[in-house]
Each structure stands twice: as structure tokens, then as C-alpha cells.
Amino acid sequence: MRHPHEEDLALYAxxxxxxxHRRGVESxxxxxxxxxxxxxxxxxxxRDLSSLEEIPxxxxxxxxxxxxxxxxxxxxxxxxxxxxxxxxxxxxxxWFAYAGLLALLWLAFWIERPGPGSPxxxxxxxxxxxxTGNGIELKQAGSSLSLMHGRARDVTLTVSTQGxxxxxxxxxxxxxxxxxxxxxx
Amino acid sequence: MCLALAAAPAFAQDAALDPxxxxxxxxxxxxxxxxxxxxxxxxxxxARGGAVVLDLHMGLSLSNASxxxxxxxxxxxxxxxxxxxxxxxxxxxxxxxxxxxxxxxxIDLRLLRPLQLGMTQPVQISLDGVLxxxxxxxxxxxxxxxxxxxAWEMEAQRDRRYFKSVLRxxxxxGLKQAALDSLARQSARxxxxxxxxxxxxxxSAAEPAGREARFAFLQFPDSPxxxxxxxxxxxxxxxxxxxISVVNRSDRPVRYFEIGWIVRDRSxxxxxxxxxxxxxxxxxxxxGATARIxxxxxxxxxxxxxxxxxxxxxxxxxxxxxxxxxRIWIPDRASLQNASLLSIMAPSPEEQRLTDLYRNKxxxxxxxxxxxx
Numbered sequence: 001m002r003h004p005h006e007e008d009l010a011l012y013a014x015x016x017x018x019x020x021h022r023r024g025v026e027s028x029x030x031x032x033x034x035x036x037x038x039x040x041x042x043x044x045x046x047r048d049l050s051s052l053e054e055i056p057x058x059x060x061x062x063x064x065x066x067x068x069x070x071x072x073x074x075x076x077x078x079x080x081x082x083x084x085x086x087x088x089x090x091x092x093x094x095w096f097a098y099a100g101l102l103a104l105l106w107l108a109f110w111i112e113r114p115g116p117g118s119p120x121x122x123x124x125x126x127x128x129x130x131x132t133g134n135g136i137e138l139k140q141a142g143s144s145l146s147l148m149h150g151r152a153r154d155v156t157l158t159v160s161t162q163g164x165x166x167x168x169x170x171x172x173x174x175x176x177x178x179x180x181x182x183x184x185x
Numbered sequence: 186m187c188l189a190l191a192a193a194p195a196f197a198q199d200a201a202l203d204p205x206x207x208x209x210x211x212x213x214x215x216x217x218x219x220x221x222x223x224x225x226x227x228x229x230x231x232a233r234g235g236a237v238v239l240d241l242h243m244g245l246s247l248s249n250a251s252x253x254x255x256x257x258x259x260x261x262x263x264x265x266x267x268x269x270x271x272x273x274x275x276x277x278x279x280x281x282x283x284x285x286x287x288x289x290x291x292i293d294l295r296l297l298r299p300l301q302l303g304m305t306q307p308v309q310i311s312l313d314g315v316l317x318x319x320x321x322x323x324x325x326x327x328x329x330x331x332x333x334x335x336a337w338e339m340e341a342q343r344d345r346r347y348f349k350s351v352l353r354x355x356x357x358x359g360l361k362q363a364a365l366d367s368l369a370r371q372s373a374r375x376x377x378x379x380x381x382x383x384x385x386x387x388x389s390a391a392e393p394a395g396r397e398a399r400f401a402f403l404q405f406p407d408s409p410x411x412x413x414x415x416x417x418x419x420x421x422x423x424x425x426x427x428x429i430s431v432v433n434r435s436d437r438p439v440r441y442f443e444i445g446w447i448v449r450d451r452s453x454x455x456x457x458x459x460x461x462x463x464x465x466x467x468x469x470x471x472x473g474a475t476a477r478i479x480x481x482x483x484x485x486x487x488x489x490x491x492x493x494x495x496x497x498x499x500x501x502x503x504x505x506x507x508x509x510x511x512r513i514w515i516p517d518r519a520s521l522q523n524a525s526l527l528s529i530m531a532p533s534p535e536e537q538r539l540t541d542l543y544r545n546k547x548x549x550x551x552x553x554x555x556x557x558x
Contacts, residue, residue: 007481011479016479017479018428018463018476018477019465019475019476020463020464020465020478021479023465023468024465024467024468027467126382126383127268127270127382127383129382130378130379131379135295138270138271140270140271142298143267143268143296143297143298143299143302144267144296145264145267145271145273145296147273147292147293148293148295149293150293154371154541157376158457158531159458159459160459160461161446161459161460161461161480161484162462163381163382164381165379165381168534170538170541171291173289174289174291175538175541175542175545176277176280176288177279177535178275178277178291179277179534181275182271182272182273183272183273183274184270184381185271
């Protein structure tokens with residue numbers, strides 16, 4: 001039995017799947033307890049996420065400003081202490097201030113980092129189709145497959161959003177049209 | 186029929202290698218197409234740096250072993266060991282091969298794989314389908330090549346009818362002018378480079394936030410499918426996840442349709458971007474029913490010189506419909522002409538072949554070719 005993609009199950013669970021896909025997935029779910037279970041998991045996850053959204057928004061900008069202000073106050077206070085009390089204390093305070101800033105930056109990065117649900121824009125494992133100067137190339141994990149049209153002139157390239165690319169040209173030797181197709185599965 | 190091109194040394198060598206060990210050509214025993222010969226010409230395999238590179242330049246000679254004229258052939262090319270996430274095919278449409286006729290098919294393929302992974306059986310070539318003159322079909326049709334080749338054959342019939350009517354009405358000089366007009370349109374047609382990724386952004390950078398852009402639809406009076414509304418997410422030169430709603434205006438169930446997608450830049454130039462297919466072979470769209478297609482695909486557009494194309498607007502139109510009985514609707518030339526689509530869309534394979542014939546062999550050869558049909 002061929003199971004739907006995980007993304008399709010997730011879209012189905014959220015009601016975002018197109019008509020044709022939805023009908024197909026529905027038909028599959030009728031016969032597949034494993035995928036039904038997966039759809040239930042996605043629905044439960046959505047419910048959990050909905051409750052998370054109810055957490056009051058954290059005023060990060062204000063918090064950051066307060067932290068910076070506190071650091072400045074600390075630095076200024078440190079500057080008031082006479083040098084002979086301790087030669088290392090002001091340097092230490094500066095160090096702590098920079099550490100605080102670094103922690104703040106790290107916190108901001110951690111909060112804004114792409115989560116598991118983000119579109120995998122930086123995913124290198126994906127399959128990408130592209131036209132090159134003399135063919136169509138399918139790249140996947142360091143390997144590639146290219147159908148070449150060489151030096152043929154007047155090459156017509158067309159693309160399907162289902163993940164296919166075509167290069168069409170007239171073979172100069174035979175006068176026949178040749179259509180090279182490369183598909184992402 | 187199975188032809189395994191025999192033995193050669195292993196691939197993990199830093200020298201030129203015999204590529205013949207890596208190709209298997211399979212045609213079913215009852216195939217109407219037989220393999221006459223396979224010439225590997227300048228094919229070579231070599232280890233370069235940290236990768237194995239296999240360059241295959243195959244000239245296959247196939248013969249029509251059936252009693253009907255063959256109009257098209259599609260060969261499936263698989264290299265599952267190298268790219269399990271993809272496959273390829275080579276189609277020769279617009280053929281006119283009678284019983285017993287021999288015709289060539291060229292396959293130029295390059296495979297690249299990290300050396301440590303090696304290649305043992307990278308390429309398998311098999312028959313996906315054969316289309317005959319009466320539009321009957323033979324083959325496993327794993328790539329939906331029956332529909333694709335039937336649509337090309339219908340376009341071929343449409344465009345031959347057009348050129349023949351020009352010849353009838355305006356004589357050879359009129360035909361010459363029509364061929365020249367077509368060649369001028371083909372060379373002036375604005376082109377785009379497109380990168381495609383399924384279910385993700387094409388660019389490796391973090392996916393930028395996009396805006397929703399609406400399609401403007403061109404309506405053809407005789408189209409069985411009517412687009413109602415459509416949107417896609419646009420971020421700079423990248424378009425993602427087109428969503429289009431359609432209604433079946435015909436009195437027959439539809440199992441496949443294609444929406445042509447045209448993008449417009451800031452200067453108002455229009456480019457043929459892609460086709461957006463919608464299909465559900467087991468559950469056709471009933472007459473009067475509506476459907477919504479959603480493609481989780483990202484397309485990135487750039488001009489041939491490499492500059493990104495900022496997308497300002499989008500237009501869509503129905504470019505193909507397949508009914509559940511296998512019959513196919515395509516727009517007629519008048520509709521394409523009226524909607525100014527002839528200058529944006531690629532010409533049909535047959536129009537490309539006929540105008541190329543005119544360019545290389547002259548008007549008489551074109552007239553002679555049209556008389557064959």
C-alpha cells in the first residue's frame with residue numbers, strides 16, 4: 001500500500017488540502033489505520049499549539065531595553081568606584097556586561113530560530129530541478145542526473161508545478177522533435 | 186526484450202571507464218517497438234576528483250513491429266541508485282513511422298555521484314508508451330505519457346490543419362509567410378530560467394515572507410473547465426504554492442486539467458512560467474462540480490542572463506483538459522491568437538518541427554511534408 005506523504009497528512013489534518021488531494025487522502029485513510037493515527041497526531045498537535053498561542057506575548061523589545069539600561073547603570077556604578085579599591089573589578093564588570101549582551105543576543109537568536117514546523121528553506125536533502133546551459137539537472141544529496149540537449153538550438157523549456165521540467169528541441173541530424181523530461185518524485 | 190550491455194571494470198577507478206556495464210534496456214516481449222541497435226558512441230565514464238561521472242550518448246534504433254503507424258514513443262530512464270528522488274524520460278512525438286519503419290531515438294545523459302558511493306547499476310531504460318495514429322496506446326504509462334503524447338498529437342493535428350488551410354487559401358507564399366511569422370515569434374518569445382523544488386523554497390537561504398498575489402484568468406468560450414479564483418505566494422523572484430479553484434462547465438467528468446501560468450514583470454513583459462496540473466484519476470471531477478488544486482511547489486525565476494525576475498502579476502488560462510473517457514480538449518489556434526498567447530506560449534512540437542523543416546530545407550520540403558497528412 002502506498003501511503004500519502006507526511007505533508008499531505010498534515011495539510012489534511014488542518015483542512016488545507018486541495019479538493020483532489022483531500023479526496024485521495026480520505027479514501028486512503030478509510031483503509032489505513034496507521035495514517036489515521038498520524039492524522040490524529042497532527043490534529044492533537046494543532047490543538048496543543050492553539051493553546052500555546054494563548055500565552056501572553058512577551059514584550060521582548062521592552063525587556064531588552066530594560067536589560068541594556070541595567071547594564072549601563074551597572075557600568076556607570078562601576079566607574080564611580082575608586083581605582084585603588086580593586087584593579088580588577090571594573091574590568092570584571094565590563095566583562096559581565098558584555099556577557100549579558102551576548103546572552104541577550106543568544107536569547108534573541110534562540111527565540112527567532114526556524115522551528116521544526118518552518119518551511120525547510122535550508123534543507124539540503126531536498127531534490128531540486130534546474131535548467132543548465134545544455135540540459136536539465138536534477139540534484140539530490142551530492143549526486144545529479146542530467147538529460148542533455150547539447151548544442152541544440154531553439155530549446156524550449158517548460159515546467160510543471162508537479163515537479164517536472166521539459167526541454168524540447170529539433171534534432172539537427174534527424175529533424176525529429178525530442179522531448180527530455182526530468183521529474184521530481 | 187532485454188539488452189544488458191555487458192561487463193566492464195568497477196567504477197571506483199581513477200581512469201576512463203567502460204560505461205556499457207551500467208546500462209540496461211528493457212522492452213516487453215510483446216512490445217510494438219523493437220530495439221534494432223544501440224550505439225554508445227562517445228559515451229564514457231570516469232572518476233574525476235571525488236566523483237564518478239558517467240556521460241552516456243546513446244543512439245538507439247527502434248523499429249515499428251506493429252501494423253499501425255506510430256506517432257510517438259516515450260522511454261523511461263531510471264537511475265535510482267544515483268537520484269532515488271527523481272526520474273527522467275525521453276519522448277519522440279510527431280513521428281510518422283509506418284509498419285516496419287526504423288527510427289532513431291537519442292538519449293544524452295550525465296550522471297554524477299560521489300566516488301565513495303560508486304555506481305553498480307545506475308541506468309535502466311524501459312518503454313513507457315507508444316502512441317499510434319488512431320490515438321490508441323500501448324505501454325505501462327507510469328509517467329502518464331498516454332495523456333501527454335495524445336495532447337501533443339492533437340496539437341500536431343491542429344497546427345497541421347492551420348498550415349494546410351493557409352496553403353490552401355494563400356498558396357505557397359502564404360505558407361512561407363506563416364512559417365516566417367512562427368519562426369519570428371519563437372525567436373522573440375521571452376524566456377525565463379526556472380528552478381523547481383517540491384514542498385520547499387528553492388533558495389537555500391531562510392524562506393522570506395511573501396505576499397499573496399491573485400491570478401487574472403483568460404477565459405476560452407469552449408473550455409470545459411473554468412478557473413474561478415487563484416492565488417500564489419510571491420516573494421521577490423520566487424512563487425510558491427499556487428492554489429486555484431475551478432468548476433467543470435462540461436457535461437462529462439474530467440480527470441485531469443492543466444492551467445497555464447504566465448508571470449509579468451514590472452515593465453509589463455509577460456513570460457510563460459509553468460503549467461499547474463490538477464488530477465484525480467480515480468475520482469474525476471463531475472459535471473458542475475468545483476475543485477481546488479494546491480501544489481506544494483516553489484518556482485524561482487530568473488532571466489537567462491541570471492538576473493532575478495521580480496514578479497508583479499500573474500495570468501492563468503486552461504491549457505489542457507482530459508475527460509474520464511480519455512478524450513482531450515486543447516485550445517484552438519483562434520483562441521490562442523485572440524488572447525495574444527501565441528507570442529508567449531511555446532509552439533507545439535509539430536509547429537516547431539515544421540518550421541524547422543522550412544528553415545533547413547525550404548518551402549518545397551514543408552509543402553511536401555504537409556501533403557503526407
